[in-house]
Amino acid sequence: MEIFEIAESVANNVVSNDVSTQATRSASPIDTIARLERSRIEWEAGAYRTSNMQLYQILSECYAFGDELSFAESVARKQALDKFYAERGYRIKNDTPLYTRIVRAVFGNIDRRRTSTYSLVLRAAKAEQVLPLKLAEWIEAKGGVQEIKLRRSANYVAPKQKVEAAQQSFSTLPILATVHSEQLSLLANADFMGEECVLLATQQADGKFAVRALLRKNAAVNAAFQSLYSEQCEKQKQQEKELLAANEADGAMKAAA
Secondary structure (H helix, E strand, O other), X not given: OOHHHHHHHXXXXXXXXXXXXXXXXXXXXXXXXXXXXHHHHHHHHHHHHHHHHHHHHHHHHHHHHOOOOOHHHHHHHHXXXXXXXXXXXXXXXXXXXXXXXXXXXXHOOOOHHHHHHHHHHHHHHHHOOOXXXXXXXHHHHOOOHHHHHHHHHHOOOOXXXXXXXXXXXXXXXXXXXXXXXXXXHHHOOXXXXXXXXXXXXXXXXXXXXXXXXXXOOXXXXXXXXXXXXXXXXXXXXXXXXHHHHHHHHHHHHHHHO
């Protein structure tokens, strides 16, 4: 664009703004409010909706990219993400949720609040088993990404709280096995008496578990407790679902009698 065209465009914008300002001042307050309302409706149905639908389409593709894959495909995806992060100079923790890794790769690693919101939306959709093709429709039905974030925030449990909750129930769990060997005895330390640790094992074909490492670091132990917390929550949800189904079946039988 030539400098004269730029100057003309700026002048036209100034004139347009001046006319709009004069119209606002000369119109009655009720007419001004009504005109602004019409502008808002046009904006919501036009640029705002178009922008949101474009965003939802990108999120749908991010959601599909994070879908369940075979082991080999999952490895290839992780390698691709790691390479992409290295090329962009992004840093990420190994235990970062997959959808967060995908969203940060796509939307950049600058605005953490935005990427956190989008990641939360995708994880919420996954929890409700929303299909990728239905994601945009689902987000709109929920009132948009911010509404989903606010609703999820009410049920948010911090990692520290998950660890504490799992630790409280850990001592009540039945002992599955007592493991002892000469090699493990060499790793035993009286300073850690009564404290939790992680035994890293491989399940063998005969059903036995081959313990290959003993981990005491807080990060490893806390990660194990967070996984235990999530597993316990899933079991509780499944039990509640089964109980509800049983109650509904019982009610249907009584109604038919």
